[in-house]
Amino acid sequence: EDKVVQSPLSLVVHEGDTVTLNCSYEVTNFRSLLWYKQEKKAPTFLFMLTSSGIEKKSGRLSSILDKKELFSILNITATQTGDSAVYLCAVSHKIIFGKGTRLHILP
Amino acid sequence: NAGVTQTPKFRVLKTGQSMTLLCAQDMNHEYMYWYRQDPGMGLRLIHYSVGEGTTAKGEVPDGYNVSRLKKQNFLLGLESAAPSQTSVYFCASSYHTGRGGQPQHFGDGTRLSIL
Numbered sequence: 001e002d003k004v005v006q007s008p009l010s011l012v013v014h015e016g017d018t019v020t021l022n023c024s025y026e027v028t029n030f031r032s033l034l035w036y037k038q039e040k041k042a043p044t045f046l047f048m049l050t051s052s053g054i055e056k057k058s059g060r061l062s063s064i065l066d067k068k069e070l071f072s073i074l075n076i077t078a079t080q081t082g083d084s085a086v087y088l089c090a091v092s093h094k095i096i097f098g099k100g101t102r103l104h105i106l107p
Numbered sequence: 108n109a110g111v112t113q114t115p116k117f118r119v120l121k122t123g124q125s126m127t128l129l130c131a132q133d134m135n136h137e138y139m140y141w142y143r144q145d146p147g148m149g150l151r152l153i154h155y156s157v158g159e160g161t162t163a164k165g166e167v168p169d170g171y172n173v174s175r176l177k178k179q180n181f182l183l184g185l186e187s188a189a190p191s192q193t194s195v196y197f198c199a200s201s202y203h204t205g206r207g208g209q210p211q212h213f214g215d216g217t218r219l220s221i222l
Contacts, residue, residue, distance in 0.1 A: 034210060042111075042197065042213035043150070088149065095140070095211075096166070099149040 002027040004091050006098035014106045017079050021101045023089030024071040033065055033072050036088040038100070043088055046074070081105045109133050113198050113214035120188045120221050128183040128217050130198030138201045139181035140165075140211065141173060143194040150197065156181055157203065188221045195219070 007022045023033065032050045036043035047056040049065035049072055056063050060079075065072045076083055086100040111132045120126055130139065137158050142150040152165030156175040170192060172184045181200075185192060195218050199211040 032209075041215040043211075045210040045212070048210055090150075095152055095155075097142075097150040099147060 002091075002094060002096050004089055004096050004098040006087075006089050006101050008101060009099065010102045010104075012104045012106060013079060015079055015081060017105075018075065018077045019079060019103065021074040021076075021087050021089075021103070022071060023074070023098055025089075025091045025096075026070060027091050027094065027096060029093045030067070030091065031093040032091070034090045034092070035063055035072070035074050036090065038086040038088055039084075046087075076103075079105045081107055111198055111200055111212050111214040113196075113217050115217060116215065117218045118220070120185075120219065122188060122190060122221060124188050125184070125186050126188065127185075128196055128198075128219075130181045130183070130200075130214060131179055132181075132198075132200040132212070133179065134200060134212065135178070136200035136212070137178075137203045138209075139175065140199045140201075141171070141181065141183045142197045142199065143167065143192075144197060144216075145194050153183065153196075190221045193219060193221045 004025045034048045035046040047063045052067040060077045063074045084105045086102050088100045089098040114129045140155040141153040144150050151167045154173040156162045159178045162173045174182045195216045197216050198214045201209040201211045
């Protein structure tokens with residue numbers, strides 16, 4: 001059975017800390033892994049990863065994929081209160097989402 | 108820029124009633140999707156469409172029907188609503204290049220309560 005598992009499910013840190021969110025998967029016919037940020041409403045796209053070992057970076061956020069060990073990490077450095085959200089990981093070809101990591105940044 | 112628009116935003120139904128949720132996108136995307144999001148369950152795919160006139164079942168299709176008569180619209184129907192269908196419903200759309208999954212653009216969701 002295809003599955004995507006995110007950890008931790010919930011995380012509380014102080015502003016300025018660095019966090020690492022994990023996403024592991026077991027799926028047939030893997031095409032890509034995508035990260036989304038969900039605040040109050042619609043998830044918004046962060047990264048799409050298709051190749052192992054190539055880091056994608058956007059400001060303080062970065063992500064990398066390991067297709068041998070079947071996982072990805074999302075790093076956020078120097079966290080800010082605006083980073084508080086649910087972070088979702090999804091894997092295609094059949095689009096399967098993990099349950100998300102709820103991140104709360106304390107001022 | 109409208110992107111993906113869902114209507115209505117909120118709805119309360121009684122058990123057994125029917126309704127249709129409408130999703131419209133103005134990005135000329137081939138693929139469209141309907142998800143439900145329940146607390147602690149993440150997003151689960153109900154149905155999806157790879158093009159006008161085609162639909163396919165996702166992970167949790169039972170109790171729902173869909174139609175894609177026009178490329179820009181994707182309708183989700185509940186023929187006989189049940190309390191278990193109380194959820195937040197998200198529509199999404201994406202391009203398909205044939206080389207793998209593409210980022211999805213999501214609507215703001217429809218909060219549906221079945222009494």
